[in-house]
Amino acid sequence: MERLYSDEAVPAHLRGAIVALGNFDGFHLGHQAVVGRAIERASISGRPVIVATFDPHPARFFRPDAPPFRLTSLDQRERLFAAAGADAMLVFRFDKALAATSAEDFVRLLVEGMGAVGVVTGADFTFGKARGGSVATLSELGTSMGFAVKAVDPVTDGEGHVVSSSRIREALTSGDCATATRLLTRPFAIEGAVVHGDKVGRELGFPTANVDLGRYLRPAYGVYAVRGRLPDGRVLDGAANLGIRPQFEPPKLLLEPHFFDFSGDLYGQCVEVELIEHIRGEAKFDGLDALKAQIARDCETARHILAEHPRLA
Structure with missing residues:
Protein backbone atom coordinates (compact mmCIF):
# COMPACT_ATOMS: atom_id res chain seq x y z
CA MET A 1 0.00 0.00 0.00
CA GLU A 2 1.37 3.37 -1.05
CA ARG A 3 0.35 6.72 0.42
CA LEU A 4 0.08 9.59 -2.04
CA TYR A 5 -0.73 13.26 -1.54
CA SER A 6 -2.69 15.46 -3.92
CA ASP A 7 0.15 17.97 -4.32
CA GLU A 8 2.57 15.25 -5.44
CA ALA A 9 2.93 13.48 -8.77
CA VAL A 10 1.19 10.13 -9.08
CA PRO A 11 3.72 7.41 -10.01
CA ALA A 12 3.39 6.04 -13.51
CA HIS A 13 2.40 2.56 -12.31
CA LEU A 14 -0.64 4.02 -10.51
CA ARG A 15 -1.91 6.19 -13.35
CA GLY A 16 -4.91 4.81 -15.17
CA ALA A 17 -6.45 3.80 -11.84
CA ILE A 18 -10.00 3.37 -10.69
CA VAL A 19 -10.46 5.85 -7.83
CA ALA A 20 -12.80 5.28 -4.89
CA LEU A 21 -13.70 8.81 -3.86
CA GLY A 22 -15.01 9.91 -0.47
CA ASN A 23 -13.88 10.87 2.98
CA PHE A 24 -14.24 7.33 4.39
CA ASP A 25 -13.83 8.36 8.04
CA GLY A 26 -14.76 5.20 9.90
CA PHE A 27 -14.62 3.01 6.77
CA HIS A 28 -17.95 1.45 7.71
CA LEU A 29 -20.14 -0.92 5.70
CA GLY A 30 -21.21 1.82 3.29
CA HIS A 31 -17.65 2.95 2.65
CA GLN A 32 -16.56 -0.65 2.21
CA ALA A 33 -19.22 -1.08 -0.47
CA VAL A 34 -17.81 1.87 -2.45
CA VAL A 35 -14.23 0.62 -2.24
CA GLY A 36 -15.33 -2.93 -2.97
CA ARG A 37 -17.08 -1.80 -6.15
CA ALA A 38 -13.95 0.08 -7.25
CA ILE A 39 -11.87 -3.04 -6.70
CA GLU A 40 -14.32 -5.14 -8.70
CA ARG A 41 -14.21 -2.71 -11.62
CA ALA A 42 -10.43 -2.48 -11.52
CA SER A 43 -9.98 -6.25 -11.46
CA ILE A 44 -11.97 -6.62 -14.67
CA SER A 45 -9.63 -4.33 -16.58
CA GLY A 46 -6.44 -5.06 -14.68
CA ARG A 47 -6.10 -1.54 -13.31
CA PRO A 48 -4.81 -0.31 -9.95
CA VAL A 49 -7.18 0.96 -7.27
CA ILE A 50 -6.63 4.22 -5.41
CA VAL A 51 -8.79 5.18 -2.44
CA ALA A 52 -8.98 8.96 -2.12
CA THR A 53 -9.70 10.58 1.23
CA PHE A 54 -9.43 14.06 2.74
CA ASP A 55 -7.33 15.39 5.61
CA PRO A 56 -8.34 17.25 7.60
CA HIS A 57 -11.98 16.29 7.30
CA PRO A 58 -13.77 19.10 5.40
CA ALA A 59 -16.08 19.63 8.39
CA ARG A 60 -13.01 20.24 10.56
CA PHE A 61 -11.66 22.78 8.07
CA PHE A 62 -14.88 24.77 7.98
CA ARG A 63 -15.61 24.39 11.69
CA PRO A 64 -12.21 24.24 13.42
CA ASP A 65 -13.78 24.70 16.86
CA ALA A 66 -16.25 21.81 16.47
CA PRO A 67 -16.01 19.06 19.12
CA PRO A 68 -13.78 16.13 18.12
CA PHE A 69 -15.58 13.68 15.84
CA ARG A 70 -12.91 11.61 14.07
CA LEU A 71 -13.45 7.86 13.86
CA THR A 72 -10.13 6.91 12.26
CA SER A 73 -6.67 8.35 11.80
CA LEU A 74 -4.96 8.39 8.42
CA ASP A 75 -2.74 5.52 9.53
CA GLN A 76 -5.77 3.43 10.46
CA ARG A 77 -7.48 4.24 7.16
CA GLU A 78 -4.39 3.25 5.23
CA ARG A 79 -4.33 -0.16 6.91
CA LEU A 80 -8.05 -0.64 6.34
CA PHE A 81 -7.82 0.30 2.66
CA ALA A 82 -4.89 -2.05 2.21
CA ALA A 83 -6.76 -4.91 3.88
CA ALA A 84 -9.70 -4.26 1.53
CA GLY A 85 -7.41 -4.74 -1.48
CA ALA A 86 -6.56 -1.21 -2.62
CA ASP A 87 -3.14 -0.39 -4.08
CA ALA A 88 -2.76 3.14 -2.75
CA MET A 89 -4.35 5.81 -0.57
CA LEU A 90 -4.50 9.31 -2.00
CA VAL A 91 -4.80 12.08 0.60
CA PHE A 92 -6.30 15.36 -0.52
CA ARG A 93 -4.92 18.06 1.75
CA PHE A 94 -8.11 19.97 2.53
CA ASP A 95 -7.00 23.57 2.75
CA LYS A 96 -8.18 26.99 1.59
CA ALA A 97 -7.09 26.33 -1.97
CA LEU A 98 -8.91 23.01 -2.25
CA ALA A 99 -12.02 24.45 -0.62
CA ALA A 100 -12.07 27.14 -3.33
CA THR A 101 -11.56 24.68 -6.21
CA SER A 102 -14.53 24.43 -8.57
CA ALA A 103 -16.17 21.08 -9.22
CA GLU A 104 -14.86 21.06 -12.78
CA ASP A 105 -11.30 21.84 -11.72
CA PHE A 106 -11.43 19.17 -9.04
CA VAL A 107 -12.44 16.56 -11.60
CA ARG A 108 -9.75 17.81 -13.95
CA LEU A 109 -7.25 17.24 -11.15
CA LEU A 110 -8.45 13.65 -10.84
CA VAL A 111 -8.30 12.94 -14.56
CA GLU A 112 -5.41 15.00 -15.85
CA GLY A 113 -3.31 15.37 -12.72
CA MET A 114 -3.75 11.87 -11.36
CA GLY A 115 -4.62 9.85 -14.42
CA ALA A 116 -7.91 8.42 -13.13
CA VAL A 117 -9.94 6.56 -15.78
CA GLY A 118 -12.86 5.75 -13.51
CA VAL A 119 -14.41 6.99 -10.28
CA VAL A 120 -16.61 5.14 -7.81
CA THR A 121 -18.31 7.09 -5.04
CA GLY A 122 -21.35 7.17 -2.82
CA ALA A 123 -24.62 8.38 -4.29
CA ASP A 124 -24.69 11.35 -1.88
CA PHE A 125 -21.11 12.51 -2.48
CA THR A 126 -20.61 16.27 -3.02
CA PHE A 127 -17.44 18.11 -3.96
CA GLY A 128 -16.00 21.38 -5.22
CA LYS A 129 -16.43 24.95 -4.01
CA ALA A 130 -19.49 25.31 -1.76
CA ARG A 131 -20.19 21.61 -2.44
CA GLY A 132 -21.36 22.64 -5.89
CA GLY A 133 -20.63 19.25 -7.47
CA SER A 134 -22.80 16.15 -7.10
CA VAL A 135 -22.75 12.66 -8.58
CA ALA A 136 -24.77 14.04 -11.49
CA THR A 137 -22.09 16.69 -12.03
CA LEU A 138 -19.42 14.03 -11.85
CA SER A 139 -21.20 11.92 -14.47
CA GLU A 140 -21.64 14.89 -16.80
CA LEU A 141 -17.98 15.81 -16.51
CA GLY A 142 -17.06 12.15 -16.98
CA THR A 143 -18.86 12.10 -20.31
CA SER A 144 -16.99 15.18 -21.52
CA MET A 145 -13.59 14.19 -20.10
CA GLY A 146 -13.73 10.51 -20.98
CA PHE A 147 -13.85 8.68 -17.68
CA ALA A 148 -16.44 6.37 -16.19
CA VAL A 149 -18.44 7.12 -13.04
CA LYS A 150 -20.27 4.68 -10.78
CA ALA A 151 -22.39 5.76 -7.81
CA VAL A 152 -23.03 3.23 -5.05
CA ASP A 153 -26.34 3.47 -3.21
CA PRO A 154 -26.36 3.76 0.60
CA VAL A 155 -26.02 0.49 2.47
CA THR A 156 -28.69 -0.43 5.00
CA ASP A 157 -28.43 -2.68 8.02
CA GLY A 158 -30.67 -5.60 8.90
CA GLU A 159 -33.33 -3.21 10.21
CA GLY A 160 -33.44 -1.17 7.02
CA HIS A 161 -31.58 1.85 8.43
CA VAL A 162 -28.84 3.52 6.41
CA VAL A 163 -25.32 2.90 7.69
CA SER A 164 -23.59 6.21 8.31
CA SER A 165 -20.76 7.74 10.31
CA SER A 166 -23.28 9.85 12.22
CA ARG A 167 -25.08 6.72 13.42
CA ILE A 168 -21.78 5.26 14.59
CA ARG A 169 -20.91 8.45 16.45
CA GLU A 170 -24.32 8.46 18.13
CA ALA A 171 -23.86 4.84 19.18
CA LEU A 172 -20.43 5.49 20.65
CA THR A 173 -21.46 8.60 22.56
CA SER A 174 -24.28 6.60 24.14
CA GLY A 175 -21.97 3.72 25.07
CA ASP A 176 -23.44 1.33 22.50
CA CYS A 177 -20.28 -0.42 21.34
CA ALA A 178 -22.23 -3.34 19.86
CA THR A 179 -23.99 -1.16 17.29
CA ALA A 180 -20.80 0.68 16.41
Missing part, protein backbone atom coordinates in the same frame (compact mmCIF):
# COMPACT_ATOMS: atom_id res chain seq x y z
CA THR A 181 -18.96 -2.61 15.95
CA ARG A 182 -21.73 -4.01 13.75
CA LEU A 183 -21.77 -0.96 11.45
CA LEU A 184 -17.98 -0.68 11.31
CA THR A 185 -17.50 -4.49 11.02
CA ARG A 186 -14.86 -4.13 13.75
CA PRO A 187 -14.59 -2.43 17.15
CA PHE A 188 -14.02 1.31 17.24
CA ALA A 189 -10.35 1.80 18.05
CA ILE A 190 -8.29 4.72 19.33
CA GLU A 191 -4.63 4.77 18.34
CA GLY A 192 -1.95 6.87 19.94
CA ALA A 193 1.38 7.02 21.68
CA VAL A 194 1.57 5.93 25.31
CA VAL A 195 2.36 8.96 27.44
CA HIS A 196 3.52 9.37 31.04
CA GLY A 197 0.74 9.86 33.55
CA ASP A 198 0.49 10.42 37.27
CA LYS A 199 1.36 6.78 38.09
CA VAL A 200 -1.84 6.49 40.14
CA GLY A 201 -2.81 3.23 38.46
CA ARG A 202 0.51 1.70 39.37
CA GLU A 203 0.06 2.77 42.99
CA LEU A 204 -3.36 1.10 43.02
CA GLY A 205 -1.94 -2.12 41.59
CA PHE A 206 -3.43 -1.59 38.12
CA PRO A 207 -0.80 0.11 35.93
CA THR A 208 -2.19 1.78 32.81
CA ALA A 209 -0.90 2.76 29.38
CA ASN A 210 -2.18 6.32 29.04
CA VAL A 211 -3.25 7.44 25.55
CA ASP A 212 -4.24 10.98 24.59
CA LEU A 213 -7.56 11.02 22.70
CA GLY A 214 -6.36 13.72 20.29
CA ARG A 215 -8.95 14.45 17.59
CA TYR A 216 -10.92 11.24 18.09
CA LEU A 217 -14.61 11.33 18.89
CA ARG A 218 -15.26 11.26 22.64
CA PRO A 219 -17.27 8.09 23.33
CA ALA A 220 -19.35 7.80 26.49
CA TYR A 221 -17.11 8.31 29.49
CA GLY A 222 -16.59 5.39 31.76
CA VAL A 223 -15.00 1.95 32.00
CA TYR A 224 -14.70 -0.38 29.01
CA ALA A 225 -13.63 -3.91 28.24
CA VAL A 226 -10.86 -3.36 25.69
CA ARG A 227 -8.29 -5.02 23.49
CA GLY A 228 -4.93 -3.47 22.82
CA ARG A 229 -2.83 -4.06 19.74
CA LEU A 230 0.89 -3.45 20.18
CA PRO A 231 3.39 -2.52 17.46
CA ASP A 232 4.88 -6.02 17.61
CA GLY A 233 1.51 -7.56 16.78
CA ARG A 234 0.56 -8.78 20.24
CA VAL A 235 -3.09 -8.44 21.24
CA LEU A 236 -3.81 -7.84 24.92
CA ASP A 237 -7.10 -8.00 26.81
CA GLY A 238 -7.81 -5.33 29.37
CA ALA A 239 -10.10 -2.82 31.02
CA ALA A 240 -9.83 0.90 30.48
CA ASN A 241 -11.15 4.12 31.88
CA LEU A 242 -12.02 6.73 29.29
CA GLY A 243 -12.82 10.17 30.65
CA ILE A 244 -11.73 12.87 33.05
CA ARG A 245 -11.03 10.74 36.17
CA PRO A 246 -13.39 12.43 38.67
CA GLN A 247 -11.52 10.85 41.60
CA PHE A 248 -8.49 13.05 40.96
CA GLU A 249 -7.66 16.71 40.53
CA PRO A 250 -7.23 18.40 38.18
CA PRO A 251 -9.47 16.60 35.65
CA LYS A 252 -7.44 15.09 32.83
CA LEU A 253 -9.04 13.57 29.72
CA LEU A 254 -7.34 10.27 28.87
CA LEU A 255 -7.87 6.74 27.71
CA GLU A 256 -6.21 4.58 30.38
CA PRO A 257 -6.13 0.87 29.51
CA HIS A 258 -4.88 -1.64 32.05
CA PHE A 259 -3.77 -4.76 30.18
CA PHE A 260 -4.22 -8.05 32.00
CA ASP A 261 -1.22 -10.25 32.75
CA PHE A 262 1.17 -7.83 31.07
CA SER A 263 4.37 -6.31 32.36
CA GLY A 264 6.52 -4.15 30.17
CA ASP A 265 7.40 -0.61 29.18
CA LEU A 266 5.06 0.83 26.55
CA TYR A 267 6.05 4.49 26.92
CA GLY A 268 6.41 6.17 23.54
CA GLN A 269 5.01 3.17 21.68
CA CYS A 270 1.93 3.52 19.49
CA VAL A 271 -0.90 1.27 20.65
CA GLU A 272 -4.38 0.77 19.24
CA VAL A 273 -7.11 0.26 21.84
CA GLU A 274 -10.41 -1.32 20.73
CA LEU A 275 -13.53 -0.52 22.75
CA ILE A 276 -15.38 -3.84 23.08
CA GLU A 277 -18.09 -3.04 25.62
CA HIS A 278 -19.01 -0.18 27.94
CA ILE A 279 -19.16 -1.52 31.51
CA ARG A 280 -20.19 1.53 33.54
CA GLY A 281 -20.03 5.29 33.67
CA GLU A 282 -17.38 7.29 35.49
CA ALA A 283 -17.90 7.74 39.21
CA LYS A 284 -16.21 9.24 42.24
CA PHE A 285 -15.63 6.86 45.15
CA ASP A 286 -15.28 7.29 48.89
CA GLY A 287 -11.51 6.97 49.00
CA LEU A 288 -8.85 5.04 47.14
CA ASP A 289 -9.65 1.70 48.79
CA ALA A 290 -13.19 1.84 47.41
CA LEU A 291 -11.82 2.82 43.99
CA LYS A 292 -9.31 -0.05 44.05
CA ALA A 293 -12.06 -2.55 44.92
CA GLN A 294 -14.22 -1.25 42.07
CA ILE A 295 -11.35 -1.48 39.59
CA ALA A 296 -10.85 -5.12 40.60
CA ARG A 297 -14.55 -5.78 39.94
CA ASP A 298 -14.35 -3.94 36.61
CA CYS A 299 -11.39 -6.07 35.53
CA GLU A 300 -13.23 -9.26 36.43
CA THR A 301 -16.26 -8.09 34.47
CA ALA A 302 -14.06 -7.22 31.50
CA ARG A 303 -12.45 -10.66 31.56
CA HIS A 304 -15.86 -12.31 31.32
CA ILE A 305 -16.96 -10.00 28.51
CA LEU A 306 -13.81 -10.54 26.48
CA ALA A 307 -14.02 -14.30 26.90
CA GLU A 308 -17.29 -14.13 24.96
CA HIS A 309 -15.91 -11.87 22.22
CA PRO A 310 -13.50 -13.65 19.87
CA ARG A 311 -10.57 -11.67 18.67
CA LEU A 312 -10.87 -10.35 15.12
CA ALA A 313 -7.97 -10.72 12.70
Whole structure:
Protein backbone atom coordinates (compact mmCIF):
# COMPACT_ATOMS: atom_id res chain seq x y z
CA MET A 1 0.00 0.00 0.00
CA GLU A 2 1.37 3.37 -1.05
CA ARG A 3 0.35 6.72 0.42
CA LEU A 4 0.08 9.59 -2.04
CA TYR A 5 -0.73 13.26 -1.54
CA SER A 6 -2.69 15.46 -3.92
CA ASP A 7 0.15 17.97 -4.32
CA GLU A 8 2.57 15.25 -5.44
CA ALA A 9 2.93 13.48 -8.77
CA VAL A 10 1.19 10.13 -9.08
CA PRO A 11 3.72 7.41 -10.01
CA ALA A 12 3.39 6.04 -13.51
CA HIS A 13 2.40 2.56 -12.31
CA LEU A 14 -0.64 4.02 -10.51
CA ARG A 15 -1.91 6.19 -13.35
CA GLY A 16 -4.91 4.81 -15.17
CA ALA A 17 -6.45 3.80 -11.84
CA ILE A 18 -10.00 3.37 -10.69
CA VAL A 19 -10.46 5.85 -7.83
CA ALA A 20 -12.80 5.28 -4.89
CA LEU A 21 -13.70 8.81 -3.86
CA GLY A 22 -15.01 9.91 -0.47
CA ASN A 23 -13.88 10.87 2.98
CA PHE A 24 -14.24 7.33 4.39
CA ASP A 25 -13.83 8.36 8.04
CA GLY A 26 -14.76 5.20 9.90
CA PHE A 27 -14.62 3.01 6.77
CA HIS A 28 -17.95 1.45 7.71
CA LEU A 29 -20.14 -0.92 5.70
CA GLY A 30 -21.21 1.82 3.29
CA HIS A 31 -17.65 2.95 2.65
CA GLN A 32 -16.56 -0.65 2.21
CA ALA A 33 -19.22 -1.08 -0.47
CA VAL A 34 -17.81 1.87 -2.45
CA VAL A 35 -14.23 0.62 -2.24
CA GLY A 36 -15.33 -2.93 -2.97
CA ARG A 37 -17.08 -1.80 -6.15
CA ALA A 38 -13.95 0.08 -7.25
CA ILE A 39 -11.87 -3.04 -6.70
CA GLU A 40 -14.32 -5.14 -8.70
CA ARG A 41 -14.21 -2.71 -11.62
CA ALA A 42 -10.43 -2.48 -11.52
CA SER A 43 -9.98 -6.25 -11.46
CA ILE A 44 -11.97 -6.62 -14.67
CA SER A 45 -9.63 -4.33 -16.58
CA GLY A 46 -6.44 -5.06 -14.68
CA ARG A 47 -6.10 -1.54 -13.31
CA PRO A 48 -4.81 -0.31 -9.95
CA VAL A 49 -7.18 0.96 -7.27
CA ILE A 50 -6.63 4.22 -5.41
CA VAL A 51 -8.79 5.18 -2.44
CA ALA A 52 -8.98 8.96 -2.12
CA THR A 53 -9.70 10.58 1.23
CA PHE A 54 -9.43 14.06 2.74
CA ASP A 55 -7.33 15.39 5.61
CA PRO A 56 -8.34 17.25 7.60
CA HIS A 57 -11.98 16.29 7.30
CA PRO A 58 -13.77 19.10 5.40
CA ALA A 59 -16.08 19.63 8.39
CA ARG A 60 -13.01 20.24 10.56
CA PHE A 61 -11.66 22.78 8.07
CA PHE A 62 -14.88 24.77 7.98
CA ARG A 63 -15.61 24.39 11.69
CA PRO A 64 -12.21 24.24 13.42
CA ASP A 65 -13.78 24.70 16.86
CA ALA A 66 -16.25 21.81 16.47
CA PRO A 67 -16.01 19.06 19.12
CA PRO A 68 -13.78 16.13 18.12
CA PHE A 69 -15.58 13.68 15.84
CA ARG A 70 -12.91 11.61 14.07
CA LEU A 71 -13.45 7.86 13.86
CA THR A 72 -10.13 6.91 12.26
CA SER A 73 -6.67 8.35 11.80
CA LEU A 74 -4.96 8.39 8.42
CA ASP A 75 -2.74 5.52 9.53
CA GLN A 76 -5.77 3.43 10.46
CA ARG A 77 -7.48 4.24 7.16
CA GLU A 78 -4.39 3.25 5.23
CA ARG A 79 -4.33 -0.16 6.91
CA LEU A 80 -8.05 -0.64 6.34
CA PHE A 81 -7.82 0.30 2.66
CA ALA A 82 -4.89 -2.05 2.21
CA ALA A 83 -6.76 -4.91 3.88
CA ALA A 84 -9.70 -4.26 1.53
CA GLY A 85 -7.41 -4.74 -1.48
CA ALA A 86 -6.56 -1.21 -2.62
CA ASP A 87 -3.14 -0.39 -4.08
CA ALA A 88 -2.76 3.14 -2.75
CA MET A 89 -4.35 5.81 -0.57
CA LEU A 90 -4.50 9.31 -2.00
CA VAL A 91 -4.80 12.08 0.60
CA PHE A 92 -6.30 15.36 -0.52
CA ARG A 93 -4.92 18.06 1.75
CA PHE A 94 -8.11 19.97 2.53
CA ASP A 95 -7.00 23.57 2.75
CA LYS A 96 -8.18 26.99 1.59
CA ALA A 97 -7.09 26.33 -1.97
CA LEU A 98 -8.91 23.01 -2.25
CA ALA A 99 -12.02 24.45 -0.62
CA ALA A 100 -12.07 27.14 -3.33
CA THR A 101 -11.56 24.68 -6.21
CA SER A 102 -14.53 24.43 -8.57
CA ALA A 103 -16.17 21.08 -9.22
CA GLU A 104 -14.86 21.06 -12.78
CA ASP A 105 -11.30 21.84 -11.72
CA PHE A 106 -11.43 19.17 -9.04
CA VAL A 107 -12.44 16.56 -11.60
CA ARG A 108 -9.75 17.81 -13.95
CA LEU A 109 -7.25 17.24 -11.15
CA LEU A 110 -8.45 13.65 -10.84
CA VAL A 111 -8.30 12.94 -14.56
CA GLU A 112 -5.41 15.00 -15.85
CA GLY A 113 -3.31 15.37 -12.72
CA MET A 114 -3.75 11.87 -11.36
CA GLY A 115 -4.62 9.85 -14.42
CA ALA A 116 -7.91 8.42 -13.13
CA VAL A 117 -9.94 6.56 -15.78
CA GLY A 118 -12.86 5.75 -13.51
CA VAL A 119 -14.41 6.99 -10.28
CA VAL A 120 -16.61 5.14 -7.81
CA THR A 121 -18.31 7.09 -5.04
CA GLY A 122 -21.35 7.17 -2.82
CA ALA A 123 -24.62 8.38 -4.29
CA ASP A 124 -24.69 11.35 -1.88
CA PHE A 125 -21.11 12.51 -2.48
CA THR A 126 -20.61 16.27 -3.02
CA PHE A 127 -17.44 18.11 -3.96
CA GLY A 128 -16.00 21.38 -5.22
CA LYS A 129 -16.43 24.95 -4.01
CA ALA A 130 -19.49 25.31 -1.76
CA ARG A 131 -20.19 21.61 -2.44
CA GLY A 132 -21.36 22.64 -5.89
CA GLY A 133 -20.63 19.25 -7.47
CA SER A 134 -22.80 16.15 -7.10
CA VAL A 135 -22.75 12.66 -8.58
CA ALA A 136 -24.77 14.04 -11.49
CA THR A 137 -22.09 16.69 -12.03
CA LEU A 138 -19.42 14.03 -11.85
CA SER A 139 -21.20 11.92 -14.47
CA GLU A 140 -21.64 14.89 -16.80
CA LEU A 141 -17.98 15.81 -16.51
CA GLY A 142 -17.06 12.15 -16.98
CA THR A 143 -18.86 12.10 -20.31
CA SER A 144 -16.99 15.18 -21.52
CA MET A 145 -13.59 14.19 -20.10
CA GLY A 146 -13.73 10.51 -20.98
CA PHE A 147 -13.85 8.68 -17.68
CA ALA A 148 -16.44 6.37 -16.19
CA VAL A 149 -18.44 7.12 -13.04
CA LYS A 150 -20.27 4.68 -10.78
CA ALA A 151 -22.39 5.76 -7.81
CA VAL A 152 -23.03 3.23 -5.05
CA ASP A 153 -26.34 3.47 -3.21
CA PRO A 154 -26.36 3.76 0.60
CA VAL A 155 -26.02 0.49 2.47
CA THR A 156 -28.69 -0.43 5.00
CA ASP A 157 -28.43 -2.68 8.02
CA GLY A 158 -30.67 -5.60 8.90
CA GLU A 159 -33.33 -3.21 10.21
CA GLY A 160 -33.44 -1.17 7.02
CA HIS A 161 -31.58 1.85 8.43
CA VAL A 162 -28.84 3.52 6.41
CA VAL A 163 -25.32 2.90 7.69
CA SER A 164 -23.59 6.21 8.31
CA SER A 165 -20.76 7.74 10.31
CA SER A 166 -23.28 9.85 12.22
CA ARG A 167 -25.08 6.72 13.42
CA ILE A 168 -21.78 5.26 14.59
CA ARG A 169 -20.91 8.45 16.45
CA GLU A 170 -24.32 8.46 18.13
CA ALA A 171 -23.86 4.84 19.18
CA LEU A 172 -20.43 5.49 20.65
CA THR A 173 -21.46 8.60 22.56
CA SER A 174 -24.28 6.60 24.14
CA GLY A 175 -21.97 3.72 25.07
CA ASP A 176 -23.44 1.33 22.50
CA CYS A 177 -20.28 -0.42 21.34
CA ALA A 178 -22.23 -3.34 19.86
CA THR A 179 -23.99 -1.16 17.29
CA ALA A 180 -20.80 0.68 16.41
CA THR A 181 -18.96 -2.61 15.95
CA ARG A 182 -21.73 -4.01 13.75
CA LEU A 183 -21.77 -0.96 11.45
CA LEU A 184 -17.98 -0.68 11.31
CA THR A 185 -17.50 -4.49 11.02
CA ARG A 186 -14.86 -4.13 13.75
CA PRO A 187 -14.59 -2.43 17.15
CA PHE A 188 -14.02 1.31 17.24
CA ALA A 189 -10.35 1.80 18.05
CA ILE A 190 -8.29 4.72 19.33
CA GLU A 191 -4.63 4.77 18.34
CA GLY A 192 -1.95 6.87 19.94
CA ALA A 193 1.38 7.02 21.68
CA VAL A 194 1.57 5.93 25.31
CA VAL A 195 2.36 8.96 27.44
CA HIS A 196 3.52 9.37 31.04
CA GLY A 197 0.74 9.86 33.55
CA ASP A 198 0.49 10.42 37.27
CA LYS A 199 1.36 6.78 38.09
CA VAL A 200 -1.84 6.49 40.14
CA GLY A 201 -2.81 3.23 38.46
CA ARG A 202 0.51 1.70 39.37
CA GLU A 203 0.06 2.77 42.99
CA LEU A 204 -3.36 1.10 43.02
CA GLY A 205 -1.94 -2.12 41.59
CA PHE A 206 -3.43 -1.59 38.12
CA PRO A 207 -0.80 0.11 35.93
CA THR A 208 -2.19 1.78 32.81
CA ALA A 209 -0.90 2.76 29.38
CA ASN A 210 -2.18 6.32 29.04
CA VAL A 211 -3.25 7.44 25.55
CA ASP A 212 -4.24 10.98 24.59
CA LEU A 213 -7.56 11.02 22.70
CA GLY A 214 -6.36 13.72 20.29
CA ARG A 215 -8.95 14.45 17.59
CA TYR A 216 -10.92 11.24 18.09
CA LEU A 217 -14.61 11.33 18.89
CA ARG A 218 -15.26 11.26 22.64
CA PRO A 219 -17.27 8.09 23.33
CA ALA A 220 -19.35 7.80 26.49
CA TYR A 221 -17.11 8.31 29.49
CA GLY A 222 -16.59 5.39 31.76
CA VAL A 223 -15.00 1.95 32.00
CA TYR A 224 -14.70 -0.38 29.01
CA ALA A 225 -13.63 -3.91 28.24
CA VAL A 226 -10.86 -3.36 25.69
CA ARG A 227 -8.29 -5.02 23.49
CA GLY A 228 -4.93 -3.47 22.82
CA ARG A 229 -2.83 -4.06 19.74
CA LEU A 230 0.89 -3.45 20.18
CA PRO A 231 3.39 -2.52 17.46
CA ASP A 232 4.88 -6.02 17.61
CA GLY A 233 1.51 -7.56 16.78
CA ARG A 234 0.56 -8.78 20.24
CA VAL A 235 -3.09 -8.44 21.24
CA LEU A 236 -3.81 -7.84 24.92
CA ASP A 237 -7.10 -8.00 26.81
CA GLY A 238 -7.81 -5.33 29.37
CA ALA A 239 -10.10 -2.82 31.02
CA ALA A 240 -9.83 0.90 30.48
CA ASN A 241 -11.15 4.12 31.88
CA LEU A 242 -12.02 6.73 29.29
CA GLY A 243 -12.82 10.17 30.65
CA ILE A 244 -11.73 12.87 33.05
CA ARG A 245 -11.03 10.74 36.17
CA PRO A 246 -13.39 12.43 38.67
CA GLN A 247 -11.52 10.85 41.60
CA PHE A 248 -8.49 13.05 40.96
CA GLU A 249 -7.66 16.71 40.53
CA PRO A 250 -7.23 18.40 38.18
CA PRO A 251 -9.47 16.60 35.65
CA LYS A 252 -7.44 15.09 32.83
CA LEU A 253 -9.04 13.57 29.72
CA LEU A 254 -7.34 10.27 28.87
CA LEU A 255 -7.87 6.74 27.71
CA GLU A 256 -6.21 4.58 30.38
CA PRO A 257 -6.13 0.87 29.51
CA HIS A 258 -4.88 -1.64 32.05
CA PHE A 259 -3.77 -4.76 30.18
CA PHE A 260 -4.22 -8.05 32.00
CA ASP A 261 -1.22 -10.25 32.75
CA PHE A 262 1.17 -7.83 31.07
CA SER A 263 4.37 -6.31 32.36
CA GLY A 264 6.52 -4.15 30.17
CA ASP A 265 7.40 -0.61 29.18
CA LEU A 266 5.06 0.83 26.55
CA TYR A 267 6.05 4.49 26.92
CA GLY A 268 6.41 6.17 23.54
CA GLN A 269 5.01 3.17 21.68
CA CYS A 270 1.93 3.52 19.49
CA VAL A 271 -0.90 1.27 20.65
CA GLU A 272 -4.38 0.77 19.24
CA VAL A 273 -7.11 0.26 21.84
CA GLU A 274 -10.41 -1.32 20.73
CA LEU A 275 -13.53 -0.52 22.75
CA ILE A 276 -15.38 -3.84 23.08
CA GLU A 277 -18.09 -3.04 25.62
CA HIS A 278 -19.01 -0.18 27.94
CA ILE A 279 -19.16 -1.52 31.51
CA ARG A 280 -20.19 1.53 33.54
CA GLY A 281 -20.03 5.29 33.67
CA GLU A 282 -17.38 7.29 35.49
CA ALA A 283 -17.90 7.74 39.21
CA LYS A 284 -16.21 9.24 42.24
CA PHE A 285 -15.63 6.86 45.15
CA ASP A 286 -15.28 7.29 48.89
CA GLY A 287 -11.51 6.97 49.00
CA LEU A 288 -8.85 5.04 47.14
CA ASP A 289 -9.65 1.70 48.79
CA ALA A 290 -13.19 1.84 47.41
CA LEU A 291 -11.82 2.82 43.99
CA LYS A 292 -9.31 -0.05 44.05
CA ALA A 293 -12.06 -2.55 44.92
CA GLN A 294 -14.22 -1.25 42.07
CA ILE A 295 -11.35 -1.48 39.59
CA ALA A 296 -10.85 -5.12 40.60
CA ARG A 297 -14.55 -5.78 39.94
CA ASP A 298 -14.35 -3.94 36.61
CA CYS A 299 -11.39 -6.07 35.53
CA GLU A 300 -13.23 -9.26 36.43
CA THR A 301 -16.26 -8.09 34.47
CA ALA A 302 -14.06 -7.22 31.50
CA ARG A 303 -12.45 -10.66 31.56
CA HIS A 304 -15.86 -12.31 31.32
CA ILE A 305 -16.96 -10.00 28.51
CA LEU A 306 -13.81 -10.54 26.48
CA ALA A 307 -14.02 -14.30 26.90
CA GLU A 308 -17.29 -14.13 24.96
CA HIS A 309 -15.91 -11.87 22.22
CA PRO A 310 -13.50 -13.65 19.87
CA ARG A 311 -10.57 -11.67 18.67
CA LEU A 312 -10.87 -10.35 15.12
CA ALA A 313 -7.97 -10.72 12.70
